[in-house]
Structures are given as structure tokens and as C-alpha cells.
Amino acid sequence: MTDSSRLALLGGVPVRDEARRPWPKWPISDELERATMLEVLESGAWWYGERVRRFEDRYAAFQGAAHCVSCTSGTTALEIALQALGVQPGDEIITSPYTFVATASAVVRLGAVPVFADVDDSWCIDPDRIEAAVTPRTRGIVPVHFGGRICDMDRINALADERGLFVLEDACHAWGSRWNERGAGVLGRCGVFSFQHSKNITAGEGGAIVTNDEDLALLCRSLVNCGRDPVKGWYLHVNFGTNARLTEFAAAILDAQLERLKDQTARREHNAALLNEALAQIEGLEPQPGDHRITRRSYHLYCLRIDPDRFGCPRDRFIEAARAEGLPIGAGYPVPLYKQPAFVDAAFHDYRACHCPRANDLCERSGMWFRHSLLLGSEDDMREIIAIAHKIKANVAELRTTDNA
Numbered sequence: 001m002t003d004s005s006r007l008a009l010l011g012g013v014p015v016r017d018e019a020r021r022p023w024p025k026w027p028i029s030d031e032l033e034r035a036t037m038l039e040v041l042e043s044g045a046w047w048y049g050e051r052v053r054r055f056e057d058r059y060a061a062f063q064g065a066a067h068c069v070s071c072t073s074g075t076t077a078l079e080i081a082l083q084a085l086g087v088q089p090g091d092e093i094i095t096s097p098y099t100f101v102a103t104a105s106a107v108v109r110l111g112a113v114p115v116f117a118d119v120d121d122s123w124c125i126d127p128d129r130i131e132a133a134v135t136p137r138t139r140g141i142v143p144v145h146f147g148g149r150i151c152d153m154d155r156i157n158a159l160a161d162e163r164g165l166f167v168l169e170d171a172c173h174a175w176g177s178r179w180n181e182r183g184a185g186v187l188g189r190c191g192v193f194s195f196q197h198s199k200n201i202t203a204g205e206g207g208a209i210v211t212n213d214e215d216l217a218l219l220c221r222s223l224v225n226c227g228r229d230p231v232k233g234w235y236l237h238v239n240f241g242t243n244a245r246l247t248e249f250a251a252a253i254l255d256a257q258l259e260r261l262k263d264q265t266a267r268r269e270h271n272a273a274l275l276n277e278a279l280a281q282i283e284g285l286e287p288q289p290g291d292h293r294i295t296r297r298s299y300h301l302y303c304l305r306i307d308p309d310r311f312g313c314p315r316d317r318f319i320e321a322a323r324a325e326g327l328p329i330g331a332g333y334p335v336p337l338y339k340q341p342a343f344v345d346a347a348f349h350d351y352r353a354c355h356c357p358r359a360n361d362l363c364e365r366s367g368m369w370f371r372h373s374l375l376l377g378s379e380d381d382m383r384e385i386i387a388i389a390h391k392i393k394a395n396v397a398e399l400r401t402t403d404n405a
Helices: 031-043 050-063 074-084 102-109 127-133 153-163 214-224 248-279 315-324 357-366 372-376 379-394 396-404
Strands: 067-071 092-095 113-116 138-142 166-170 190-194 207-211 233-237 285-287 294-296 301-306 367-371
Touching (some): 031 248, 050 207, 050 248, 067 074, 067 214, 074 166, 074 190, 074 207, 074 214, 092 102, 127 153, 138 153, 153 166, 207 214, 248 285, 248 301, 248 372, 248 379, 301 357, 301 372, 315 367, 315 379, 315 396, 357 367, 367 372, 379 396
Parallel strands (some): 092 113, 092 138, 138 166
Antiparallel strands (some): 067 207, 285 301, 301 367
């Protein structure tokens, strides 16, 4: 066996030398961000003004929404949207167990109860499990477009309409994603987005709520701005809101980032398609599946499932080998949300009885992903990712033997 064909983990030469050929960096910025930031700095108008309004208008148009209300984070956006939708203490909100904690903690912070419905093969919430989870206390559904892959919104909306429930999309991975040419965030009553540091459009932090419901947008704007009446007066407080306003600096950066987002999304989709076609041919590997109704996909994460029995080695061993070859892939969430300490110890609900086998399998055995910035690389970069997967597969017997030694 030559040095190039032997796994780097076992003493061979890696497919990619990251020191010499680093993956695309993130975040990306250039003179556009620099110029807009300097403009805000020198203007002295740093606070919740024209730049915020400009970004909101442009982001609403990008998502195909009538309204956008910006705020300080995706977490804040979730809390504000849930409050605006009338969630009360004791209400049940059905959501996915395979997501960042904020999706569920926002529900808890309003005194409501997250109810976890398992995911399906899409890594997104399973409509059949949603239906089984509905009780007389259910008030709404928060589907999570995981990795930018939109949930089955046709079935979710049909179920919500039948049961009189609202649908609030957690679209914090789904900037630009479309379902039958309609943008994420306006497929339900409203949707929320995050602009945190790792996200495909970022100002370090930030968030937004989009909706086609004018009254809901006005209420969200009031709640973001200390409960002020958004029309009648500065010292007229008509709601119990909070200070969640975006700064002009953050809006300026996001406005600049938005200039690149459409082209970056197209590049991610193109490169992901190359990976999907090639990696699906390797026994034991399964890219996160798409859906013909998804007409644009953000690919915040490139998600890949391994079947250890069919591939020939455990997930953790695959990850260890892939990293040694130069691919920064990881296992993602270590446990479903209902196994996080805050939920295990919760006094308001017994989450110890919760069991979502598919989410649990993604966490403990099969789920892997790498960050979206890698998809901004070249086709040659994608070919190296494919070569790494093939190399591990070709050496899986030796990899398994050394793991057992």
C-alpha cells in the first residue's frame, strides 16, 4: 500500500493538507462591509434608524415576505414571535428534538411546554409524529428547517389548519430556501432567522421575523421596541415588550452580506449537488435527502448519515479518519434536546419519558455534518471530499481492525 492510499490516521499521506490549502474562511467580508461600517460610524446615527429599515425592506423582499422585523438574535426572534402569537403559560408547542436549544427554550421562557415530535429521514420533524403529539393543550407547531432543508410544509400546514394551530417556522438555517418558489418564513404565520456568527449571512449576532400578516408584524415591532406603539407615539407603550432592537452597525453589515447571499447560495447548491450524487454511491453513506418541492436550498450545513453496519466502521471512527485526511466534519448534537440537563431536570414536564428514536440515532450513531463555508470552495475541493470518503471506505477493514486493537 502506498503512502497516498494508506489512511493518514494510520500513517499515510492525507488527501488534503489544510495548512497549505485551507478551506474557505467564514465570515467573508471586503471593502463593502468596511465602507458601510465607516459610513455609519462617521454619520453619528448609530441607533435603530435608516440602515435598519433599509435592511428590513431588502430582507423581506429577498424572502418574498411583506414584512420583516429585525432584532438582536434568532433566539430573541423566537421569543418575540411566540409572544406575538399569543402563547400562554401551560400551552403546548410541538417542535423537533433535533435542533439548537433555543427552539425549545424560547417556548419555556414564555411558560409554555415544548413537546418533541421525532424527525424522519429528512432530519426534519415528521408530520406523522406531529399529528400523534397533538393534545387539547396544543397551541402551535414550530418546524425546524434543519440545515436549510425545508420541512414538509404542505402536510404541516394542512394539519395545523385542521386542528386550529399556528405554524411558526424556525428558519434560522434557511435564508433564501424556497418551497414551491415561496420563501422560508412565509410558509406559516411567520418565520424567524438568525444572523449569528456561524450563519450564512451574519453580523456576529442578529435576528429577524418575517410574515405576510401586517397586524402580526406591527405587534412584533412593538414588542421588539419596548412595547411602544409603532405608529402613534414614542412614549405610548401599548404592550409589555423588551429592548431587542438591532443597531445601525449590525444592519449595515447585514445589508452588505445580503449582496453576496444569492450567488453564495447558488454555489453551495451546485457543490452540494456534486457531493450528493457521488457520496450516495458509497455503501453506508446517505446525504440528507431533498424534496422536489424545495426550489432553493441554503445548505447551512452539509448533513451526511452513516450506517455503521453497512459502511463498515462506527461513526466516530469515520470522523477521526476524515479529519486526519483534512475534512473538518463532526458528529453534531450529542443528544436530543429532551436529554439535555435543563429538560431532564425540568419540574414542569417529565421529559424522562420522551423517546424519539430517529433523533436519538442521529445524535448517538449516524449523524454527521460540516459547515456551509466548505461548499463555497471549488469543484476540485468537492472532489477531494469525495476522495476522502472513498479512501476511508477502501481502508475500512484496517480502520476497524486498529479500532478494535
